[in-house]
Amino acid sequence: MNVKERLADYAEMTDEGLEKYLAKVDCMQKSVIDAARYSLFAGGKRIRPALVMEFCRVCGKDPETALPIACAIEMMHTFSLIHDDLPCMDNDDMRRGKPSCHKAFGEATALLAGDALAMLPFQIIAEAGLKQTLPQYSALQIIKLLGELSGVWGMIGGQTIDLQNENTKPDASVILEMYRMKTGALLEFCCKAGCIAAQAGITKQVAAGSFGQRLGLAFQIIDDILDVTADEGLLGKPVGSDAQSGKYTFVNAVGLEKAKLRAAELSRQAKEFLAEFEDNEFLSELCDLLLERRF
Amino acid sequence: MNVKERLADYAEMTDEGLEKYLAKVDCMQKSVIDAARYSLFAGGKRIRPALVMEFCRVCGKDPETALPIACAIEMMHTFSLIHDDLPCMDNDDMRRGKPSCHKAFGEATALLAGDALAMLPFQIIAEAGLKQTLPQYSALQIIKLLGELSGVWGMIGGQTIDLQNENTKPDASVILEMYRMKTGALLEFCCKAGCIAAQAGITKQVAAGSFGQRLGLAFQIIDDILDVTADEGLLGKPVGSDAQSGKYTFVNAVGLEKAKLRAAELSRQAKEFLAEFEDNEFLSELCDLLLERRF
Numbered sequence: 001m002n003v004k005e006r007l008a009d010y011a012e013m014t015d016e017g018l019e020k021y022l023a024k025v026d027c028m029q030k031s032v033i034d035a036a037r038y039s040l041f042a043g044g045k046r047i048r049p050a051l052v053m054e055f056c057r058v059c060g061k062d063p064e065t066a067l068p069i070a071c072a073i074e075m076m077h078t079f080s081l082i083h084d085d086l087p088c089m090d091n092d093d094m095r096r097g098k099p100s101c102h103k104a105f106g107e108a109t110a111l112l113a114g115d116a117l118a119m120l121p122f123q124i125i126a127e128a129g130l131k132q133t134l135p136q137y138s139a140l141q142i143i144k145l146l147g148e149l150s151g152v153w154g155m156i157g158g159q160t161i162d163l164q165n166e167n168t169k170p171d172a173s174v175i176l177e178m179y180r181m182k183t184g185a186l187l188e189f190c191c192k193a194g195c196i197a198a199q200a201g202i203t204k205q206v207a208a209g210s211f212g213q214r215l216g217l218a219f220q221i222i223d224d225i226l227d228v229t230a231d232e233g234l235l236g237k238p239v240g241s242d243a244q245s246g247k248y249t250f251v252n253a254v255g256l257e258k259a260k261l262r263a264a265e266l267s268r269q270a271k272e273f274l275a276e277f278e279d280n281e282f283l284s285e286l287c288d289l290l291l292e293r294r295f
Numbered sequence: 296m297n298v299k300e301r302l303a304d305y306a307e308m309t310d311e312g313l314e315k316y317l318a319k320v321d322c323m324q325k326s327v328i329d330a331a332r333y334s335l336f337a338g339g340k341r342i343r344p345a346l347v348m349e350f351c352r353v354c355g356k357d358p359e360t361a362l363p364i365a366c367a368i369e370m371m372h373t374f375s376l377i378h379d380d381l382p383c384m385d386n387d388d389m390r391r392g393k394p395s396c397h398k399a400f401g402e403a404t405a406l407l408a409g410d411a412l413a414m415l416p417f418q419i420i421a422e423a424g425l426k427q428t429l430p431q432y433s434a435l436q437i438i439k440l441l442g443e444l445s446g447v448w449g450m451i452g453g454q455t456i457d458l459q460n461e462n463t464k465p466d467a468s469v470i471l472e473m474y475r476m477k478t479g480a481l482l483e484f485c486c487k488a489g490c491i492a493a494q495a496g497i498t499k500q501v502a503a504g505s506f507g508q509r510l511g512l513a514f515q516i517i518d519d520i521l522d523v524t525a526d527e528g529l530l531g532k533p534v535g536s537d538a539q540s541g542k543y544t545f546v547n548a549v550g551l552e553k554a555k556l557r558a559a560e561l562s563r564q565a566k567e568f569l570a571e572f573e574d575n576e577f578l579s580e581l582c583d584l585l586l587e588r589r590f
Contacts, residue, residue: 027452028456028469029453083410086406087383088402088406089406108384108458109455111378111381114410116446118413118414119417119445123441123443125438126438126442130439136432137425140434141425143417144418146414146417147417147421148418151415151418152327152328156324156411160327160404161324163404164324181324
């Protein structure tokens, strides 16, 4: 099975799981469920779920074991996109070529849909622990980790730093710390949680987390680079949008060449951490795909 | 110890717990922590934490056991207030006599502070389970219950129904269902989770949950009644604010007299469920205090 086939498999499993965890229901609060589902099924590539399930697999367990976590993290990611797009944040009318959640459902419903998608992940993982699909101790570890890496010490913290630095020119180190929290933290979660689900030892957990963090940082820097250098058709979004929205990126802080070197170095580091895992071809190729944006 | 003294004790324990779980820290994302703390320490009466800890006590365990849950639910409640006050929701500039969170910190930071306060509760309960302060199975049960009663089938669902019925005249049954989810669900959580923390049996859990739900409903109906009948100085907020904001309440739907009868009946039912618990004087008196608004 090549990397795209396995990715497609994981995406299908994720879609089926999400369909089960947040089913279309006819009830008085239907609109909030519809809004959450609208964003959840808006064409995400399900990279995060794939990382969760693949790390579970390379640690020797059936990837299905990690499916609740895979669905949970896709919900958490979607919550962050919905709230990020709101007028008081990035005020984006479009997301993945469709009207953003608040454009389609109104601001209040989008706010509540995001809220719901921030809470459901914890509930799903707890349920997996209660049903013994996941070991109880692992479920609690994963819930704690999800809270840490999504909250003020992770993703939310990164978004806050981003907000605070609007219209300023922060140091490269501040930008990297912001990327680490805003993008790296959830990827770190995916990789680590997959290992915990498989009850892998601490060495594997740490290596996986470090891989995810480097991958996230490299991905974000490459995003900055492409915003300057890419062909618009290949990028799938307007080139130069960072400059237009007044975003001061890592490329602005250190220049294009140094940014390219740093991305390459992070990518090399990420792959080194994969040495801890056997049968790591998929992860290595996924890393290439993501960083070279070949899909 | 009379009811007000015990309430004050619980409030002090809660404040100390919250101070520990969300300490003032000097970091780059300081503003989101400051905003969350601003609302968390804005003078709430800590009723929900008191219910959690007292149900744990009447089930035979040290109330301290339930402190992580008590702090968690106060955070969840505060999150709902911050998001409820946002311009796209109720657009309230003031809360408890102070500028609301978004007035004090800006909309984006308030949004993120609310998000953080919606996630931290799950993390805190998971940590208590990992540290064995709470039994692991109980911790998972409580996390699942918190997700259910806060999310689309609980509080968020109730807020959605409320939104959808703006500027309409819903049936009394719809209004009650909305109150049950919007206000009753979190109180149900408090009472039930206190029992689960004490590893009480299912009969006690169900009775406690039913007590909390009835208490929440009665409280909300009395809120509607006072909005029509109260003396402004005693109420602590402008009389007639529901009518002014176009809210169609249970009193509007069934009339003042029937609303009073329903509140009395719900209050009677709530107290009946307390028969399941020995040493229930505090709960019974707290119920009176809350419903007669004597504090």
